[in-house]
Amino acid sequence: MTDTQKTTRQVNVISKTSVSVLFAGDSGDGMQLTGTQFANTVAIRGSELNTFPNFPSEIRAPAGTIAGVSGFQLQFSSKPVYTPGARFDVMVAMNSAALKANLKDLHRGGIIIAGTEGFDEKNLKLAGYPEGANPLEDGTLDNYIVFPVPVLQLTREALKESGLSGKEVDRCKNMFVLGLLYWLYTLPLEGTIETLQAKFQKNIQMADANIKAMKAGHNFGDETELFANLGRFDIAPQKQHGTYRRVTGNEACAIALTAASKKAGLELFLGSYPITPATEILQTLAKKKKYGVKTFQAEDEIAGIVSSIGAAYGGALAATNTSGPGLALKTEALGLAVILEVPLVIINVQRGGPSTGLPTKPEQSDLLMAMFGRHGEAPLPVIAAYSPVDCFYTTYEAARIAIEHMTPVICLSDGYLALSSEPWKVESPDNLAEIKPRFQPARSPEEPPYLPYKRDDRLVRSWAIPGTKGLEHRIGGLEKQNETGNVSHDPENHELMTKLRAEKIARIADSIPLQSIDNGPQKGDLLVLGWGSSYGAIKTAVEQALDEGLSVAHAHLRYIHPFPKNLGAILASYKKVLIPEMNCGQLLHLIRSTFLIAPVGYSKVQGVPFNEMEILAKITDLIKEI
Amino acid sequence: MTDIDTTIVARQGLTAKDFASNQEPKWCPGCGDHAVLQQLKNVMPELDVTPENVVFVSGIGCSSRLPYYMATYGVHGIHGRALPMATGLKVSRPELSVWVATGDGDALSIGGNHFIHTLRRNPDLNVVLFNNEIYGLTKGQYSPTSKIGLRTVTSPSGVIDQPFNTAALTIGSGGSFFARAFDRDGKYLRSILKRAALHKGTSLVEIYQNCPIFNNAAFEAFATPDNKADNTVYLEQDKPLVFGKEKNKGIRLEGFTPVVVDLDKGGFSVNDLWVHNESDINKAGILARFADAFSHSEEVLPRPFGVFYAETRITYEDALTSQIKDAQKNGSGTLAELLKGDSSYEIK
Numbered sequence: 001m002t003d004t005q006k007t008t009r010q011v012n013v014i015s016k017t018s019v020s021v022l023f024a025g026d027s028g029d030g031m032q033l034t035g036t037q038f039a040n041t042v043a044i045r046g047s048e049l050n051t052f053p054n055f056p057s058e059i060r061a062p063a064g065t066i067a068g069v070s071g072f073q074l075q076f077s078s079k080p081v082y083t084p085g086a087r088f089d090v091m092v093a094m095n096s097a098a099l100k101a102n103l104k105d106l107h108r109g110g111i112i113i114a115g116t117e118g119f120d121e122k123n124l125k126l127a128g129y130p131e132g133a134n135p136l137e138d139g140t141l142d143n144y145i146v147f148p149v150p151v152l153q154l155t156r157e158a159l160k161e162s163g164l165s166g167k168e169v170d171r172c173k174n175m176f177v178l179g180l181l182y183w184l185y186t187l188p189l190e191g192t193i194e195t196l197q198a199k200f201q202k203n204i205q206m207a208d209a210n211i212k213a214m215k216a217g218h219n220f221g222d223e224t225e226l227f228a229n230l231g232r233f234d235i236a237p238q239k240q241h242g243t244y245r246r247v248t249g250n251e252a253c254a255i256a257l258t259a260a261s262k263k264a265g266l267e268l269f270l271g272s273y274p275i276t277p278a279t280e281i282l283q284t285l286a287k288k289k290k291y292g293v294k295t296f297q298a299e300d301e302i303a304g305i306v307s308s309i310g311a312a313y314g315g316a317l318a319a320t321n322t323s324g325p326g327l328a329l330k331t332e333a334l335g336l337a338v339i340l341e342v343p344l345v346i347i348n349v350q351r352g353g354p355s356t357g358l359p360t361k362p363e364q365s366d367l368l369m370a371m372f373g374r375h376g377e378a379p380l381p382v383i384a385a386y387s388p389v390d391c392f393y394t395t396y397e398a399a400r401i402a403i404e405h406m407t408p409v410i411c412l413s414d415g416y417l418a419l420s421s422e423p424w425k426v427e428s429p430d431n432l433a434e435i436k437p438r439f440q441p442a443r444s445p446e447e448p449p450y451l452p453y454k455r456d457d458r459l460v461r462s463w464a465i466p467g468t469k470g471l472e473h474r475i476g477g478l479e480k481q482n483e484t485g486n487v488s489h490d491p492e493n494h495e496l497m498t499k500l501r502a503e504k505i506a507r508i509a510d511s512i513p514l515q516s517i518d519n520g521p522q523k524g525d526l527l528v529l530g531w532g533s534s535y536g537a538i539k540t541a542v543e544q545a546l547d548e549g550l551s552v553a554h555a556h557l558r559y560i561h562p563f564p565k566n567l568g569a570i571l572a573s574y575k576k577v578l579i580p581e582m583n584c585g586q587l588l589h590l591i592r593s594t595f596l597i598a599p600v601g602y603s604k605v606q607g608v609p610f611n612e613m614e615i616l617a618k619i620t621d622l623i624k625e626i
Numbered sequence: 627m628t629d630i631d632t633t634i635v636a637r638q639g640l641t642a643k644d645f646a647s648n649q650e651p652k653w654c655p656g657c658g659d660h661a662v663l664q665q666l667k668n669v670m671p672e673l674d675v676t677p678e679n680v681v682f683v684s685g686i687g688c689s690s691r692l693p694y695y696m697a698t699y700g701v702h703g704i705h706g707r708a709l710p711m712a713t714g715l716k717v718s719r720p721e722l723s724v725w726v727a728t729g730d731g732d733a734l735s736i737g738g739n740h741f742i743h744t745l746r747r748n749p750d751l752n753v754v755l756f757n758n759e760i761y762g763l764t765k766g767q768y769s770p771t772s773k774i775g776l777r778t779v780t781s782p783s784g785v786i787d788q789p790f791n792t793a794a795l796t797i798g799s800g801g802s803f804f805a806r807a808f809d810r811d812g813k814y815l816r817s818i819l820k821r822a823a824l825h826k827g828t829s830l831v832e833i834y835q836n837c838p839i840f841n842n843a844a845f846e847a848f849a850t851p852d853n854k855a856d857n858t859v860y861l862e863q864d865k866p867l868v869f870g871k872e873k874n875k876g877i878r879l880e881g882f883t884p885v886v887v888d889l890d891k892g893g894f895s896v897n898d899l900w901v902h903n904e905s906d907i908n909k910a911g912i913l914a915r916f917a918d919a920f921s922h923s924e925e926v927l928p929r930p931f932g933v934f935y936a937e938t939r940i941t942y943e944d945a946l947t948s949q950i951k952d953a954q955k956n957g958s959g960t961l962a963e964l965l966k967g968d969s970s971y972e973i974k
Contacts, residue, residue, distance in 0.1 A: 259964055
């Protein structure tokens with residue numbers, strides 16, 4: 001140990017504000033687990049954090065190929081961070097395909113920690129490098145700081161007396177890398193040790209081997225001369241005191257639905273069909289039985305939503321979750337929910353489309369489908385979450401609107417929010433808005449007949465659930481007579497009902513908050529108007545633009561239908577409006593047609609989120625033109 | 627309203643009238659749906675239910691209008707989707723008596739996927755499947771139960787699709803109850819509906835229902851008194867399969883093959899016949915195939931009516947409720963607990 005300490009003293013520890021790290025390797029290399037462990041460690045230490053897992057849709061794409069590369073990017077910092085970093089500072093590349101696939105996003109001068117066994121002849125060929133070329137040796141990486149580490153060999157040496165099979169030993173190599181990264185960023189090993197002990201509590205040999213590999217990686221940092229010139233880094237945690245948890249967007253959606261059911265005093269029912277990247281919502285809720293949550297894995301997307309409509313008719317807080325192709329299948333049932341006027345939350349975790357598209361990649365291209373994707377005049381509220389933690393607040397709000405306004409509500413998330421995570425200061429139950437279902441009380445025979453479609457001043461009908469005496473009534477998808485709900489084909493009645501249904505949704509604008517400016521002046525040259533997961537990139541870009549003295553502001557929409565009442569006035573307060581979207585201009589379309597203005601669209605449809613540099617460049621260009 | 631049976635006295639003092647809504651049925655005169663509606667109203671007072679605890683769920687089609695005519699709760703949904711809607715309702719409100727009115731197009735064509743999956747899950751639903759072997763509401767196209775050769779507007783040269791065998795499909799899908807009844811035989815229909823209601827699990831009742839407009843007399847072979855006796859066999863638990871005008875014919879099982887025998891000709895007595903056992907799934911499978919034999923083989927087997935199969939099995943909602951109870955054995959989770967989660971950490 002004395003030797004080690006001596007060596008340690010020779011390596012300087014340098015303070016930094018933030019760093020972005022990418023763990024990349026083959027799908028079978030355990031990079032998601034490694035990244036998650038690293039993220040947990042920095043979160044628990046109190047750093048600001050944002051993560052982004054990026055993996056192929058195949059469970060095990062051919063090993064060693066570009067298609068099989070799985071990555072986990074994270075940024076941690078002493079100050080708030082809203083993205084995983086436009087570029088990363090450090091890349092762990094377990095093989096040559098991981099390097100090739102990600103090099104373009106590494107900062108010039110960035111650090112590459114390369115597992116040398118992944119750069120043998122076979123791997124180089126699989127990654128598509130020309131014969132004889134090896135980036136670790138041929139000088140093509142001269143603009144970066146490269147550390148070739150024989151990860152596999154060192155793991156095998158560390159575990160030679162572990163008693164595990166060769167294959168099992170090799171699978172511990174990700175823990176070696178994790179240990180090395182903990183060393184590099186002066187992070188503690190204890191959290192991961194506890195996790196491994198819990199994970200492998202029935203296989204102590206395996207737990208010990210993983211821990212040993214991680215310690216070996218850490219010791220390697222101490223012992224090797226490799227990092228002597230670079231130094232180690234410390235990113236001092238700055239988070240405020242309190243209790244935190246780390247959530248992904250999908251987990252946050254699931255927690256929000258459960259919380260809303262508790263707050264409203266209703267049972268939660270989720271009818272759902274597995275679909276990437278929305279499935280974790282079903283999975284998370286299936287484990288919430290302690291809270292009385294009922295999940296129903298339906299035979300298809302249609303049964304998912306229709307079973308929820310049945311539960312909603314029965315008086316439950318009912319929800320369904322899906323992604324684009326599933327939302328397409330649910331559209332007929334959405335129309336039914338609109339005409340029945342029952343509360344229903346539909347969480348759509350958007351992915352690249354059309355059709356199967358890019359199942360594991362995010363896109364914001366379902367906005368117009370959410371708005372208009374039903375036959376007939378069938379308006380419903382559409383709201384969108386902007387961060388993993390905000391998935392909680394937006395889903396909760398969707399449930400509140402659904403219950404209090406007796407309507408289906410579409411809540412939009414996307415594949416980026418769904419799988420990314422950030423620390424969340426544990427919310428107090430008292431801070432959550434009250435949710436009051438409008439149940440109709442029982443009626444005695446002397447009272448006038450129950451009118452299921454009689455409305456209050458917000459045009460909301462009451463919720464008369466089976467089992468309530470005196471309220472027996474029949475409703476359905478056929479057009480109904482105003483107030484009585486009886487089937488009616490009367491022309492004027494149909495027009496009246498159509499307008500009442502639309503006006504009911506429009507009046508929701510009376511009870512939602514006004515739009516605020518997230519950052520920047522209330523009036524100025526440029527407003528960047530965003531929605532959904534581009535929040536972090538826009539936020540960071542606008543912060544930088546403001547630092548540079550530009551007249552730019554950022555507003556981010558949660559409520560897309562109906563729009564907040566002051567949105568028109570806000571848009572009119574800037575010379576130009578920029579709308580960045582991961583689609584071909586869908587919010588742009590809505591803003592143009594609603595407010596008759598000509599904002600500038602900025603499209604990105606690559607299945608990867610915007611980064612702050614792209615948006616900053618666009619802001620700078622636009623302001624130059626003013 | 628003429629056919630109301632006033633002899634039924636319900637526990638709660640309710641009569642069939644208490645289950646009739648104020649809406650006039652809009653089915654064609656002579657449609658079998660009227661008769662089924664009547665028997666549903668008749669059977670309700672015999673069950674331990676009050677109108678506010680009964681829900682009728684339906685899809686789309688003539689029969690799916692039924693909920694509007696019952697003075698219970700009711701939802702008229704979308705085409706093919708009555709079963710998942712009813713499942714969602716039953717799962718979230720197990721104490722309700724949930725009925726599904728559906729047709730051959732609704733349940734077996736557009737809703738075919740839901741049909742098979744609902745049956746295997748076994749929620750406690752009473753499914754009344756009006757089978758008229760035709761699409762009525764869209765005016766006379768062939769359905770998944772139309773017989774081969776039937777000429778309709780969409781099969782001018784005759785149907786070439788093999789029809790579904792509802793009984794075999796139900797049993798093959800893991801259904802826990804299958805019975806067949808006939809629209810014209812009111813009292814029998816009512817007794818079958820009652821059996822279905824009392825069965826805990828998904829009860830599938832196939833009702834041969836005449837569409838006088840687009841497929842009139844599709845079930846004539848089982849309808850007129852002359853035909854009926856020789857072409858049908860009524861299943862009774864622990865009773866031999868006897869039929870015929872003179873009750874002189876029976877069904878014998880030779881190996882796995884059902885054979886019609888003449889009890890008057892000597893050789894076989896009632897004691898040699900197949901004795902009905904509704905808990906025997908293998909026999910139920912053979913009974914289900916009588917319908918195929920009717921159309922394909924030389925041997926004409928009578929069409930069975932009654933309860934083919936009834937199995938006591940845990941319902942979906944009971945299984946789920948028991949998992950929830952188990953998860954809550956140390957108390958149900960609070961909102962504060964939920965928000966905190968189980969991997970929170972303290973920053974000091």
